[in-house]
Amino acid sequence: MTPIREMGRLSMSDDRREIVRVESIVKDFRPGLGIRAKRVLHGVSFSVREGEIFGFVGPNGAGKTTTLKILMGLIRATGGSARILGREVGDAAYRAHIGFLPENPYFYAFLSAREILRFYARLSGVEGREVEARVEALIDQVGLSDAADARLGTYSKGMLQRVGIAQALIHDPQVVFLDEPMSGLDPIGRKDIRDIILRLKSEGRTVFMNTHILNDVEMICDRVAIIVKGRIRYEGPIRDFLKEDELRSDIVLADLPEPAAQAIARDFTARVQTVGEQVEVQVREGQVRPLLEAALEAGAEVLSVTPNRISLERVFLEAVERGEAAEVAPDSEVEPAP
Numbered sequence: 001m002t003p004i005r006e007m008g009r010l011s012m013s014d015d016r017r018e019i020v021r022v023e024s025i026v027k028d029f030r031p032g033l034g035i036r037a038k039r040v041l042h043g044v045s046f047s048v049r050e051g052e053i054f055g056f057v058g059p060n061g062a063g064k065t066t067t068l069k070i071l072m073g074l075i076r077a078t079g080g081s082a083r084i085l086g087r088e089v090g091d092a093a094y095r096a097h098i099g100f101l102p103e104n105p106y107f108y109a110f111l112s113a114r115e116i117l118r119f120y121a122r123l124s125g126v127e128g129r130e131v132e133a134r135v136e137a138l139i140d141q142v143g144l145s146d147a148a149d150a151r152l153g154t155y156s157k158g159m160l161q162r163v164g165i166a167q168a169l170i171h172d173p174q175v176v177f178l179d180e181p182m183s184g185l186d187p188i189g190r191k192d193i194r195d196i197i198l199r200l201k202s203e204g205r206t207v208f209m210n211t212h213i214l215n216d217v218e219m220i221c222d223r224v225a226i227i228v229k230g231r232i233r234y235e236g237p238i239r240d241f242l243k244e245d246e247l248r249s250d251i252v253l254a255d256l257p258e259p260a261a262q263a264i265a266r267d268f269t270a271r272v273q274t275v276g277e278q279v280e281v282q283v284r285e286g287q288v289r290p291l292l293e294a295a296l297e298a299g300a301e302v303l304s305v306t307p308n309r310i311s312l313e314r315v316f317l318e319a320v321e322r323g324e325a326a327e328v329a330p331d332s333e334v335e336p337a338p
């Protein structure tokens with residue numbers, strides 16, 4: 001398939017102001033004296049535009065958190081440059097305008113959500129008389145009203161994640177950086193967090209989020225960059241991913257006899273996969289009807305027909321596979337031990 005960057009079609013959002021610009025970032029970690037440095041970011045470049053939800057997507061260990069730490073000024077890049085709101089990331093000037101949810105936020109177990117949010121409000125310079133209003137509004141917004149005075153030690157993972165998001169928003173930032181905001185949440189928790197993120201966008205904020213949950217990415221992100229082993233494999237609008245597979249549908253069948261499954265795979269050049277009792281078939285859109293007819297004829301029951309569902313997943317898996325293939329990169333070790 002064509003990498004998104006090479007599709008050569010300008011999208012509307014290309015005119016928007018760049019909020020984050022990352023250029024050729026390299027990061028080496030030196031585990032200890034005399035031990036080879038390990039390169040984990042190999043010239044990463046991408047940009048985030050005003051008002052969009054940007055998904056920074058990649059498998060475990062790809063370098064998402066490392067990139068975000070560089071953006072937050074928590075660690076320094078070995079090379080390259082990163083700018084937020086037009087300022088170099090070393091510069092403190094932009095910090096008042098950004099919010100940050102770390103990967104595993106830690107809060108004191110003996111404080112309540114209300115107390116910790118008051119603390120963060122004062123810490124981030126919210127004016128004295130505005131603190132209460134701000135804290136109450138956020139408690140309501142992230143859905144913690146019923147538990148706001150309970151100790152955080154009694155909170156579930158999803159509730160802590162909400163506290164983390166409220167903390168990131170306490171000073172009304174223009175840009176919000178979230179490291180795996182949905183990780184460890186149940187489907188309801190994930191939906192709530194998605195809704196919060198969509199609300200941030202509707203308020204005109206820009207959201208950068210690290211994640212490997214593709215379903216969430218498909219649902220809410222405007223643009224994505226896929227990073228694999230420290231290299232960007234794709235960057236582009238999410239609708240271009242979806243368009244790629246416009247003509248595909250996923251069909252889930254039950255009670256499809258094995259010979260019929262084989263015949264369907266052959267006759268329709270469809271991808272057929274048996275999952276437990278069910279058979280999942282991926283087929284081009286134009287062939288949905290004849291395929292369904294053949295399946296029904298063979299005695300199968302049709303459980304669902306879903307257009308486009310796994311498109312991003314396919315792009316993602318291909319990017320990962322290509323990343324693995326490129327693994328023998330000569331520059332992955334940067335320096336011999338002395």
Ligand SMILES: Nc1ncnc2c1ncn2[C@@H]1O[C@H](COP(=O)(O)OP(=O)(O)OP(=O)(O)O)[C@@H](O)[C@H]1O
Nearest residue numbers: 029031040058059060061062063064065066067212
């Ligand atoms: N302080 C460090 N010292 C040495 N290596 C590190 C350090 N921090 C991260 N790494 C390595 O850098 C690579 C990228 O890690 P990073 O945490 O950025 O990945 P990630 O994409 O956020 O993964 P995950 O989805 O698991 O959160 C990994 O191989 C990791 O082991």
Ligand SMILES: [Mg+2]
Nearest residue numbers: 064065066103
């Ligand atoms: Mg991470």
